[in-house]
Amino acid sequence: MGSPRSALSCLLLHLLLLCLQAQVRSAAQRRGPGAGDPADSAGQGHEDRAFGQRGRAAENLTKPAPNYPEEGSREQRDSVLPKVTQRHVREQSLVTDQLSRRLIRTYQLYSRTSGKHVQVLANKRINAMAEDGDPFAKLIVETDTFGSRVRVRGAETGLYICMNKKGKLIAKSNGKGKDCVFTEIVLENNYTALRNAKYEGWYMAFTRKGRPRKGSKTRQHQREVHFMKRLPRGHHTTEQSLRFEFLNYPPFTRSLRGSQRTWAPEPR
Template sequence: MLHSVTLQVFSGDLSLYRDSESQQTSADFRIYIENHTRNPDDVSRKQVRIYQLYSRTTGKHVQILGKKINANGDDGGKYALLVVETETFGSHIRIKGKESDHYICMNEKGKIVGRPDGRKQECVFVEEFLENNYTALVSAKYKGWYLGFNRKGRPKKGSRTTQRQQEVHFMKRQPKGQVAPLEEFRFTTVTKRTRRARRLKPNPKRN
């Protein structure tokens, strides 16, 4: 009888230990996810790509001149080449100018600025893929505030943007004269007419 009671007590203690261990593991994993999502600076998880962001409103490309950022860059321009660091968790990215070495950031007033250090949350954006083949970039820190530019290429305040505005719509494009790595990333052209023309144009290499 004593052995039976002892066994039951031991089994109960073991069950409580397993439950406690399971809860601790779950909590640790949740903290791990939160920390790695909140602090996107882990080099081991970072994927880097270089491309351009075509602005729907200006017909030009986003360029980082240093502290100043606009959407008036030419195709293939050195300041329009962007180094995009993508995180494994979600679609969190940081955008740095290849030439200027400054990151696109959004401060507490919603102003778009260039900063040499992109580790802060203000320099992290979340990609939102739209049905019209465009991409919108919303601030990871200030919810509902988007990266956007007016028709003159000047940055818009994040507080004055919405996802439906054309000012916040961009297309990822390879620099002029370079071939897109389709196996890694899907890059889109500017118009449907351009895509049709490219499909109909004969390939001289086949002749």
């Protein structure tokens, strides 16, 4: 056994260590739960940052993809592109095209109600009482844009068919205004309706007696706004018909089975 002095010194040393540990615990409690060992706090900070990055990445993955035509699924692109195309065509159709070559056509407008053709007279009157082949019924149609907007004028008088603010059809020598522009609409029954570009919803229309009807009283489904485009009598298209050239080749005969074909002269 050791001496009592050595045993007493060991006991005192043990008590000193217990006091030091108790002081460290009390100091840590006073500083708060976040103030511990510097190494532990640094490790905890790295773990918090890593968890935050993983959370943001997961949030980005769960976000829906932007609805752009270039991105997303094929169904999304198919649903977006027609809308964009339709908006572009609608916007461009409202702009007068001054650069492209204007397409000029010549035809007659057959009225479904009167059974006659639209004509522009020299006294600036417009009606649908002309017979087929009448010189005043010959109309020249000029395209205003790349779409279906046109200007209609009489070939004999050179006057344009326009519409005033009351919806009445009038004839003008200068057809540059928007009131002289009509939109050709092909209907389901293969008839054509002419809607004014300035007064939306107003159509060119004629009664059974061939008199003009006010555009404010017209609708697309009415028979008065239905027309049929017909070529004037004796008028031929400017397109040249394509002619086929036939080439006469001498017939061929087989000399022997399995041998190559040989050409034989035509009998005379």
